[in-house]
Amino acid sequence: MLQRLGGACLLSAASALGQDDIAIIWADFLGWLKSAKPSQDPGVLIRGYRRHLLERGVPDQEAGSRIARIMERMRTNSDGWRQIFNNIYASADGGFSTRPNALLVSAVENRTPGKALDAGMGQGRNSIFLAAKGWQVTGFDISDGGIQIAQKNAASAGLKINTIVADGAHFDYGSSRWDLIVITYEPFPVSDPGSVQRIRDALRPEGFLVVESFASDEGTAGRKPVDIDPARLLRAMLPLRILRLEDTVDIADWTLEKARLVRLVAQKP
Numbered sequence: 118m119l120q121r122l123g124g125a126c127l128l129s130a131a132s133a134l135g136q137d138d139i140a141i142i143w144a145d146f147l148g149w150l151k152s153a154k155p156s157q158d159p160g161v162l163i164r165g166y167r168r169h170l171l172e173r174g175v176p177d178q179e180a181g182s183r184i185a186r187i188m189e190r191m192r193t194n195s196d197g198w199r200q201i202f203n204n205i206y207a208s209a210d211g212g213f214s215t216r217p218n219a220l221l222v223s224a225v226e227n228r229t230p231g232k233a234l235d236a237g238m239g240q241g242r243n244s245i246f247l248a249a250k251g252w253q254v255t256g257f258d259i260s261d262g263g264i265q266i267a268q269k270n271a272a273s274a275g276l277k278i279n280t281i282v283a284d285g286a287h288f289d290y291g292s293s294r295w296d297l298i299v300i301t302y303e304p305f306p307v308s309d310p311g312s313v314q315r316i317r318d319a320l321r322p323e324g325f326l327v328v329e330s331f332a333s334d335e336g337t338a339g340r341k342p343v344d345i346d347p348a349r350l351l352r353a354m355l356p357l358r359i360l361r362l363e364d365t366v367d368i369a370d371w372t373l374e375k376a377r378l379v380r381l382v383a384q385k386p
């Protein structure tokens with residue numbers, strides 16, 4: 118059982134976590150996130166919350182178990198991601214690239230601009246690049262903080278982009294709607310046939326898909342939500358023409374450090 122002590126929750130060491138307790142743990146974490154010091158690294162936030170629990174007198178083992186519950190919940194509940202990314206976008210540290218993704222830049226070279234969708238657009242680095250090239254861009258993201266920055270940057274550049282605050286799990290991609298779909302470093306559940314089908318259906322004939330993210334094989338311990346299994350991605354997109362597929366080590370646009378990356382450019386026949 119969790120006991121509320123002056124706004125703080127303490128869990129007795131012997132008790133097992135029930136559904137209600139998990140709801141309290143989750144609410145406490147989200148409450149803490151709102152006032153947490155901005156950081157570019159989600160790991161810093163998670164470690165910060167653990168420290169906060171320990172400072173509040175939560176035993177070490179219990180703090181670990183709460184963190185495990187939070188991580189588990191984050192895989193299925195996007196509220197945490199909104200707040201984590203709002204926190205990241207409020208940070209002044211440069212932990213990610215604000216330039217357009219290089220794979221996207223090369224993929225659109227010499228192509229006639231059309232309608233583009235930037236899924237999980239973040240601060241809009243790719244949307245703004247595409248708009249400047251004459252594309253009619255729509256971008257969505259769960260982080261309203263990211264979208265505000267994207268709109269501000271677009272306005273300063275004298276460009277128009279259409280933005281929507283939305284969870285990718287519920288976003289209406291439409292059917293035969295986009296000449297280009299961009300997914301860079303955004304959680305893309307390639308193992309879920311429904312999600313994959315939605316993306317493929319949303320492309321117009323001859324429309325193309327650009328994907329880049331961190332790569333790891335399914336089942337690897339400690340995978341990040343944005344990790345993509347390259348073999349899975351290839352299998353998911355085989356009905357498309359695969360124009361480029363790389364499973365490589367290179368500097369990631371996010372973290373700006375060397376990492377295993379997957380890159381895909383594919384076109385709908």
Ligand SMILES: C[S@@+](CC[C@H](N)C(=O)[O-])C[C@H]1O[C@@H](n2cnc3c(N)ncnc32)[C@H](O)[C@@H]1O
Pocket residue numbers: 195198199202236237238239240241242257258259260263283284285286300301302303304343370371
């Ligand atoms: C690592 S950032 C990448 C942002 C952008 N695509 C880029 O490459 O700069 C991941 C983005 O995915 C967004 N995101 C995470 N989960 C999401 C979801 N379920 N629906 C929509 N956006 C989501 C985050 O808010 C964040 O802006």
